[in-house]
Amino acid sequence: MLIYLNGQMVEKEAALISPFDHGFLYGLGLFETFRVYDGHPFLLDDHLERLNYGLSVLNIKYRFYREETNNILQALLEKNNFTNAYIRLNVSAGSGDIGLQTEPFMEPNLIIFPKELPPAGELFEKRASLLKLKRNTPEGEGRLKSHHFMNNLLAKREIGPSPEQEGIFLTADGYLAEGIVSNIFWIKDKELHTPALCTGILNGITRQFVMELAGKMGLSVKEGLYTLEQALDADEMFVTNSIQEIVPIFSFEGHKLPGKKGHWVQRFHQDYRDFCQRLWTRNGLRRD
Known part of the structure; x- marks a missing residue:
């Protein structure tokens, strides 16, 4: 399976980030999970709005936009031959020195994980x-x-x-x-x-x-x-x-x-x- 990592499509086994990433060291990161239905990322704007707000709170200097994000999603779905999928869009702060950082994080790690799902169907209680x-x-x-x-x-x-x-x-x-x-x-x-x-x-x-x-x-x-x-x-x-x-x-x-x-x-x-x-x-x- 291919995932998206910092602008590249890579096999999941080959995906690497630094152990100095403050998402790993201090939990400084955010994620959104949502579904794609027959190629459509449902309520994508709302997920990105919440994610962008969280990035501003954590002082991570990055912003997501619908068109750019959807283009990445469509390419990732095509590469994996997925039509219906679970998506986890993950942003971690990026690398820094050991110790709590007050300066903005300028180079976060961006990862999108897809997982194939069957078409949505009956209610599950x-x-x-x-x-x-x-x-x-x-x-x-x-x-x-x-x-x-x-x-x-x-x-x-x-x-x-x-x-x-x-x-x-x-x-x-x-x-x-x-x-x-x-x-x-x-x-x-x-x-x-x-x-x-x-x-x-x-x-x-x-x-x-x-x-x-x-x-x-x-x-x-x-x-x-x-x-x-x-x-x-x-x-x-x-x-x-x-x-x-x-x-x-x-x-x-x-x-x-x-x-x-x-x-x-x-x-x-x-x-x-x-x-x-x-x-x-x-x-x-x-x-x-």
Whole structure:
């Protein structure tokens, strides 16, 4: 398989970066994951906007643009003969001396990893349970999609390897936060609920898309500080991320839910299918 590394297409086994890269030494790096559907990188503009914001926070002097990035993606897909793919776009700070650097990083390492996926299809449901491990607080003002993934890794070890299980974090104050690699939503009486960003969660791109989509579907959207008891009163529940899309929950802490049979979950899934091959940004929903 070929990956993109600093302007070149290279075999994955031949990809090399310096051990002095501060992404390796200090976790100073960011990434975005998203899907390509029949050649279209869904919500690419939104992913690049979040990535560019994070780069400015970390003082990494690089900026991504749609046309340039999409040209690279299309070449990489063609080289690998992929039509539908998982993409990880990774930026690490680049090389520097040992020690914490305050000066800007001018030569980051840019890597794009593709992985072939089958065409998106049926809903895949999961059970969810609370994690004993609490969600850590962001390192800075807000949570970036950064290389700092120890909290997520330890949570995954706690919950185990089953793809049918999702672990849900609570904050240190006992409020619902997010899944290990997902955002959580539930519906009650035509209101879509999700934890607020002040809980320290990642503002997922699919999270933002679903909230926009809910408005078009006639659901009111509520963000807040929620307890487990409030979520267990839900009519339906699901989690989201850019690779797994909309994932219905059929059981949460042993409480039965409709899962993939839920009316609203099915509507979200169908609308996702309608838009995933053509939208560059969630803002396109407002013009559709």
